[in-house]
Amino acid sequence: MRKWIIALCALTVSITMMGCATKQEKEKADLYLRMGSSLIEEGNYPSALSALLKAQELDPQNPLILNNLGQVYFLREKYELAEKQFRKAIELQKDYTDARNNLSRVLIEQGKYAEAEKELNIVLADLTYGGADRAYINLGLAKFNQKQFTQAEQAFVKVLKLKSDDCIASDYYGRSIFEQKDYSRAAEALDRAIGFCQKNLFDEPHFYSALAYYRLGDKEKSMARFEELIKLYPDGKYRQKAKGMLDLIRKGH
Known part of the structure; x- marks a missing residue:
C-alpha cells in the first residue's frame, strides 16, 4: 500500500x-x-x-x-x-508544495516527526495546493506514529471531509479511535473502512474491526470478521494473525 x-x-x-x-x-x-x-x-x-x-x-x-x-x-x-x-x-x-508534501512523508518513514510536521505546516498553509487530503494523511500518520491518537483522529477526520471514501484515512481514523479504547466507535469506523479498502486488497481494517468486536466481547462478530479476512485475502498481511486469533477464541479465550 x-x-x-x-x-x-x-x-x-x-x-x-x-x-x-x-x-x-x-x-x-x-x-x-x-x-x-x-x-x-x-x-x-x-x-x-x-x-x-x-x-x-x-x-x-x-x-x-x-x-x-x-x-x-x-x-x-x-x-x-x-x-x-x-x-x-x-x-x-521554493513553492513546489507537492515535493514538500512528499518530503514530509519520507521524514515520517525515517521517524523525523518534528521535521515532517514543520514541512506539513508549510504545505497546509498553501491554500492553492490541491493535495490537502494527502497532507492531512501525512499529518495523521505523524501523530499516530507518535501515539498522539486524538490528534491523529482529528487529522484523519479532515481527510474524510475532503475525500469520504479514502481507504487509508478511513482505516487510520478507525485505528486512532481503537487506540483510544473506544471500541464501539472503532468497530463502526473500521466496518466502513472495509468497504473502501477491499478493492485495494488491504486487509488491515478487517483485522482491527475483528479486534474491536473481540474487545467488546462480541466473539461471534469477531470470528466472522477474522474468517472473512482469511477468505478474502489469501496473501494478506494479517492472515496468520487472524488464524491465531480464531484459534484463541475457539479455545474459549
Whole structure:
C-alpha cells in the first residue's frame, strides 16, 4: 500500500524549468519523464528509475524530474535518496508544495516527526495546493506514529471531509479511535473502512474491526470478521494473525 502515500505529480503542472539544458534536451527529457511516470503508475519501479535517471541526465535542474525520482526511491524504500531528491526539487522551486508534501512523508518513514510536521505546516498553509487530503494523511500518520491518537483522529477526520471514501484515512481514523479504547466507535469506523479498502486488497481494517468486536466481547462478530479476512485475502498481511486469533477464541479465550 505504499503507492497511496506519495503523490504522483501531474505532468500538466506548469513549472519553471531551470538550468542550461537545450530545448531539444528538455523535450527528450520530458519524454523520459512521461515514460517514468507511467511506469510508476504500473508499479514497474526499476524501469521507471531507469527512465527518470535518463531524464535527469538530460535536464538535471528540472524539479518535476527530481520529484518523480524521489517517488521511485521512496517506493523502493531508499529513503535517504528520496529525501535528497525532494529537498533538491524544493531548493530549485521554493513553492513546489507537492515535493514538500512528499518530503514530509519520507521524514515520517525515517521517524523525523518534528521535521515532517514543520514541512506539513508549510504545505497546509498553501491554500492553492490541491493535495490537502494527502497532507492531512501525512499529518495523521505523524501523530499516530507518535501515539498522539486524538490528534491523529482529528487529522484523519479532515481527510474524510475532503475525500469520504479514502481507504487509508478511513482505516487510520478507525485505528486512532481503537487506540483510544473506544471500541464501539472503532468497530463502526473500521466496518466502513472495509468497504473502501477491499478493492485495494488491504486487509488491515478487517483485522482491527475483528479486534474491536473481540474487545467488546462480541466473539461471534469477531470470528466472522477474522474468517472473512482469511477468505478474502489469501496473501494478506494479517492472515496468520487472524488464524491465531480464531484459534484463541475457539479455545474459549
